[in-house]
Amino acid sequence: MSILSDNSTKRSVVIVGGGFAGIGLFNILEKTLDPQTTSITLITPRAYFVHLPAVLRMIVTADEDLEDKILLPLTERFNQSNKRVVLGKVASITDDTEDGFVTLENGEQVGYTVLALATGSNWEGCLNFPDGISEVRRHDKEWRTRFANAKSIVLVGGGGIGFELAGEIMDDWPEKKVTIVHSKPLLLNDTYPNNWRKSVNENIEKRGVELVLNDRILDPVPKGGKVITQNGLTLDADLVIPTRGPKPNTQFIGESLGPNTLNSFGEVKVLPTFQVLGFPRIFAIGDIVDVKEQKSARKGSKHCKISANNIKVILAEGTTLEVSHGYFNRLLAFLRPTLLPYPGCVEILPLSNGKNYGTSYLGVLWGITFGDWFTMRTASENLYMGFVKRAMNL
Structure with missing residues (x-):
């Protein structure tokens, strides 16, 4: 099966998940990555974003046309220039080649230079x-x-x-x-x-x-x-x-990358840089990560900022880099590429x-x-x- 890719670019970032973390990361990268050298692909099963903190009101009352305010369609900008949306669900990840790829449930394959997993939760x-x-x-x-x-x-x-x-x-x-x-x-x-x-x-x-x-x-x-x-x-x-x-939506990650990738709750084990343990060009953010904090959309926004910086560093410098700890070294990140650790959130x-x-x-x-x-x-x-x-x- 052919691997879908943008042949006009040399590198590709693939983001899996269209929730707060996935779209938040997409929004940062589209402003900071050079469209001439890097493409951004968002893979999501939905052609719209769900504002989860408001859905409980939506399912209880029909007043106020809440669906129109909570189910927000992805706009044209998601398919412009170096960006595109692929509608579907990822079934597996292959990371043992020079450029990895994900395989969708329909058999389509999407290649990546860097992969970001933001698959969110399974609700009941x-x-x-x-x-x-x-x-x-x-x-x-x-x-x-x-x-x-x-x-x-x-x-x-x-x-x-x-x-x-x-x-x-x-x-x-x-x-x-x-x-x-x-x-x-x-x-x-x-x-x-x-x-x-x-x-x-x-x-x-x-x-x-x-x-x-x-x-x-x-x-x-x-x-x-x-x-x-x-x-x-x-x-x-x-x-x-x-x-x-809810439970983290990570089954295909464990099946693809190995059971040691997940903890006993099904969360993805990550380094402080949000790189998946053992897979330096794969990142995980949002509700699925094994970080000792309560899950929330607010946390996801900070995950996006740290991971966006680190994705840009990996694209520019490769995968064997030191992590910059401490206040002074974090300031140097504005002057030279360096991986940043997640400092946590209040x-x-x-x-x-x-x-x-x-x-x-x-x-x-x-x-x-x-x-x-x-x-x-x-x-x-x-x-x-x-x-x-x-x-x-x-």
Whole structure:
């Protein structure tokens, strides 16, 4: 099978994934790589970008034409000059040749000089979206009907997804019985301080949401309008929705590059430069990487900046380079090519509780927290929809 490539250029960067990290990296590289010498290919199964932080509102309510603000088509610029989009899913990676290539599920092959993997997460339940926009609209309509018809809704998992979905449901149907079942004594996880997590519990409980803590749902299929928890508690449930964290979309990476490429959670093992362990011209960024931090779109934007610098260095200098550590050496990166390590990010978590409520955490000093008014104005009211469209240049 022929390898698709741009014969007018000598080098090629291939980015797999069209989410925050993949498009964020594409946007940086298109401004900084010479179009006469390097091509950029984005491989994604969708001809549009999904603004994930806003989709929970989209699947609950048909108001405000939210699909048009959240499902953002890739514009013409993605297929201009040295850039192009290939619609499809990658099945395997081959990196044992002078120029590697990826093979799509349809058998097409796309060659690369440098490869960036930003494949994101596999979601379940109401967040398991199909690829076509018309199918997504059908998916949303079906879930809105389920929400409307259910009197008692149980959400399995009390992380950010469960919290925010509960708030969206209460906005539209305050009369419904909504219960969150969470395996820990407080919502979220131990990354965040207990004093804020207690306020997270209180923030959702004041909306009328019930919390069942230190417990689990083993069988999520309601029987006779009921589900039974691991501790033997019987809950009313016309609709049970998994709201646990997603799993990294990395199976084909492990199968292609070897199982030692992934950790036990399926995350890609990377160096501080975001180079995949053992594969210096392959990068991984976004939610799929084995970096000890909470996953978020904000982190992805910083991943993009570091990896974009390092991709340019690899293209210019090759793969056997020293990493530049320390403040002074990082300053020298502006004067000479050098690989930069990821310095990490401050933990920031705004939690929207419907349109008018919420709570936020900023992990500086002792941990600064904000309540309803601040969170509403910065996040809950519009869920960054206008900002994201501008930031992603869509």
